[in-house]
Amino acid sequence: MNALPSLAVAAETEPVIRLDAIERSFGQVKALRGISLGLRPGRALALVGESGCGKTTCARIIARMDQPTSGKLTFRGRDATAAGTAGEERAYRRAVQMVFQDPFASLNPVFTVHHHLARPLALHGHAKGKAALAGGVAELLAGVGLDPEVTAHKFPHELSGGQRQRVNIARALAVQPDVLVADEPTSMLDVSIRLGILELLARIKREKNLALLYITHDIATAAHVAEEIIVMFAGQMVEWGATTAVIADPRHPYTQLLLSAVPDPDRPFVPGDSARFLKHAEEVRRISRPASAEVEQVAQDHFVRALGAAS
Amino acid sequence: MNKPLLQVRDLCVDYLTDKGAFRAVKNVSFDIGRGELFGLAGESGCGKSTIAYAITRLAKAPAWVAGGEILLDGQDLLRLNEASLQKVRWRRIGMVFQSAMNSLNPLMRVEAQFHDVLHRHNGASRERSRARAEAMFRLVGIPGSRLGDYPHQFSGGMRQRIVIAICLALEPELIIMDEPTTALDVVVQREILEQVIDLQRNLGFSVLFITHDLHLMAQLCHRIGVMLKGELVEVGDVRQVSRAPLHEYTRKLWGAIPQLPARAREALA
Ligand SMILES: Nc1ncnc2c1ncn2[C@@H]1O[C@H](COP(=O)(O)OP(=O)(O)OP(=O)(O)O)[C@@H](O)[C@H]1O
Ligand SMILES: Nc1ncnc2c1ncn2[C@@H]1O[C@H](COP(=O)(O)OP(=O)(O)OP(=O)(O)O)[C@@H](O)[C@H]1O
Ligand SMILES: [Mg+2]
Ligand SMILES: [Mg+2]
Numbered sequence: 190m191n192a193l194p195s196l197a198v199a200a201e202t203e204p205v206i207r208l209d210a211i212e213r214s215f216g217q218v219k220a221l222r223g224i225s226l227g228l229r230p231g232r233a234l235a236l237v238g239e240s241g242c243g244k245t246t247c248a249r250i251i252a253r254m255d256q257p258t259s260g261k262l263t264f265r266g267r268d269a270t271a272a273g274t275a276g277e278e279r280a281y282r283r284a285v286q287m288v289f290q291d292p293f294a295s296l297n298p299v300f301t302v303h304h305h306l307a308r309p310l311a312l313h314g315h316a317k318g319k320a321a322l323a324g325g326v327a328e329l330l331a332g333v334g335l336d337p338e339v340t341a342h343k344f345p346h347e348l349s350g351g352q353r354q355r356v357n358i359a360r361a362l363a364v365q366p367d368v369l370v371a372d373e374p375t376s377m378l379d380v381s382i383r384l385g386i387l388e389l390l391a392r393i394k395r396e397k398n399l400a401l402l403y404i405t406h407d408i409a410t411a412a413h414v415a416e417e418i419i420v421m422f423a424g425q426m427v428e429w430g431a432t433t434a435v436i437a438d439p440r441h442p443y444t445q446l447l448l449s450a451v452p453d454p455d456r457p458f459v460p461g462d463s464a465r466f467l468k469h470a471e472e473v474r475r476i477s478r479p480a481s482a483e484v485e486q487v488a489q490d491h492f493v494r495a496l497g498a499a500s
Numbered sequence: 501m502n503k504p505l506l507q508v509r510d511l512c513v514d515y516l517t518d519k520g521a522f523r524a525v526k527n528v529s530f531d532i533g534r535g536e537l538f539g540l541a542g543e544s545g546c547g548k549s550t551i552a553y554a555i556t557r558l559a560k561a562p563a564w565v566a567g568g569e570i571l572l573d574g575q576d577l578l579r580l581n582e583a584s585l586q587k588v589r590w591r592r593i594g595m596v597f598q599s600a601m602n603s604l605n606p607l608m609r610v611e612a613q614f615h616d617v618l619h620r621h622n623g624a625s626r627e628r629s630r631a632r633a634e635a636m637f638r639l640v641g642i643p644g645s646r647l648g649d650y651p652h653q654f655s656g657g658m659r660q661r662i663v664i665a666i667c668l669a670l671e672p673e674l675i676i677m678d679e680p681t682t683a684l685d686v687v688v689q690r691e692i693l694e695q696v697i698d699l700q701r702n703l704g705f706s707v708l709f710i711t712h713d714l715h716l717m718a719q720l721c722h723r724i725g726v727m728l729k730g731e732l733v734e735v736g737d738v739r740q741v742s743r744a745p746l747h748e749y750t751r752k753l754w755g756a757i758p759q760l761p762a763r764a765r766e767a768l769a
Binding site: 215237238239240241244245290291293294347349350351352355373376377378379380381382406407408446447450451452453454456457458462463466467470 | 515517542543544545548549562598599601602642653654655656657658661679682683684685686687688689690691693694695697698712713714715716718719720738742752753755
């Protein structure tokens with residue numbers, strides 16, 4: 190079968206989390222088809238792809254908030270597809286944290302920011318006593334570029350969209366997880382703040398050996414954070430490998446389209462452009478859909494799924 | 501240019517907190533012309549959404565408009581009573597909130613939500629709203645066969661697109677879009693925004709487009725305003741703000757994540 194991203198590249202370390210041939214269907218909708226990947230300590234894997242292609246579904250399966258229709262989830266070498274004992278569940282949740290895509294739906298409206306961050310710190314024994322907790326909370330907030338003085342006592346509804354996103358990131362980090370699954374965690378943040386957060390994640394990755402799955406629609410950000418990348422289309426992995434290799438030499442028509450559509454301030458949308466672009470995108474979708482099972486190895490760290498016979 | 505559609509004058513908005521009033525928007529003034537696409541940019545927490553809420557007069561409980569005027573066609577929205585406001589909201593001013601992904605009714609099928617809004621504001625029959633919903637779904641790239649689904653059955657970006665579709669279906673004169681494409685990949689983002697521009701050219705509505713992404717804004721808008729800590733520090737034509745930003749802060753916002761190799765970007769241009 191095809192090589193797993195992150196397993197394809199020199200196997201220095203075993204993945205903490207591994208997905209093998211994951212399928213997930215919701216009635217008629219095949220949300221995931223044959224997803225295989227590995228998350229390894231100290232490495233970041235970026236997941237990019239079309240809206241609705243299955244990224245969040247994949248993240249939810251890793252966070253065990255959803256079950257695959259078939260396929261296997263492995264955690265530290267053990268099958269974790271089905272629910273385990275209470276102790277195993279606790280260990281899993283302590284090890285694997287998720288930053289949710291919608292910052293407006295993922296904070297509890299009745300608790301302050303302090304509570305959201307202090308609870309996991311206390312629960313997992315990372316800080317004891319009032320002063321230590323306040324210190325820990327302040328450190329987490331400063332890490333994501335928020336002023337602890339101003340922010341800690343606020344309730345979620347008193348925060349802007351980008352501020353909520355950052356509290357969400359801080360909350361996941363408070364657990365000090367081994368694996369972080371971040372679903373579009375910085376989509377509302379401007380470049381300078383985003384870079385600050387990417388640097389924070391890079392540092393934790395390096396120093397604490399965090400394994401990171403970073404879901405983003407921004408391919409420049411993907412290139413910045415992740416050593417490896419998977420491009421998804423309609424529930425399938427269509428191109429994957431070392432991020433630099435994939436971005437420098439995109440082979441799949443969908444990857445090429447994605448790279449060509451990155452906003453370019455020097456090229457305003459012009460009349461007529463729309464029709465041309467839409468037609469092109471439609472054509473790419475048409476040829477991308479009937480993908481085959483065949484995978485071509487383009488370079489040592491670069492794989493692309495062959496297009497099926499266009500019907 | 502003839503008289504602007506929207507005039508914001510010396511707008512001040514406070515949030516009342518237990519530590520006293522916090523001024524989130526300070527003496528902000530700008531105009532949006534008929535058929536103009538106006539962009540509002542600025543760092544997270546600078547007051548962009550607060551302005552959007554003030555214009556729709558949907559400001560949340562502790563928010564308080566402490567001063568200024570918001571004129572729609574010369575009429576001060578801040579002085580309207582609730583009944584007149586109901587007529588303005590959605591029919592004349594449509595809004596896609598930053599929390600769009602989370603703003604659909606979880607207990608109602610999407611088709612019913614289209615009907616609810618279209619019936620209330622245009623008196624549309626079931627058949628007419630169904631047809632309209634199908635057309636709008638096509639426009640935002642979601643198969644019409646999924647109209648009967650509930651919100652949680654859609655992906656984040658799909659929910660965002662559904663809210664855009666409902667807003668566009670009402671054909672308001674001014675559309676406020678607050679970070680409307682944060683959950684969309686760049687391809688779908690571009691498809692939707694080009695559709696919005698096409699519609700805008702045909703229908704002539706105005707747009708207030710809020711985003712942190714100046715690069716995207718420059719591709720889309722005619723004029724741009726840049727905010728910093730509650731103040732509007734620069735307003736100007738897209739060209740001027742992008743080529744020759746007056747404010748140091750604006751220059752900072754123009755920064756980008758170290759760019760992709762040129763070759764990739766040119767691949768399909
Ligand atoms: N609970 C559910 N019931 C039915 N269909 C679902 C459910 N969750 C997801 N889907 C469908 O599965 C597909 C993949 O959704 P998913 O949320 O994983 O996409 P995504 O890649 O995260 O998209 P986005 O970038 O827009 O957030 C979509 O067609 C979606 O409608
Ligand atoms: N209900 C509230 N009570 C107190 N302060 C608030 C409230 N809502 C917002 N604020 C504060 O007002 C400021 C402006 O918030 P606003 O939501 O307008 O920012 P924004 O520019 O939209 O940011 P973002 O890009 O992150 O969405 C922020 O500092 C925020 O913390
Ligand atoms: Mg998603
Ligand atoms: Mg906002």
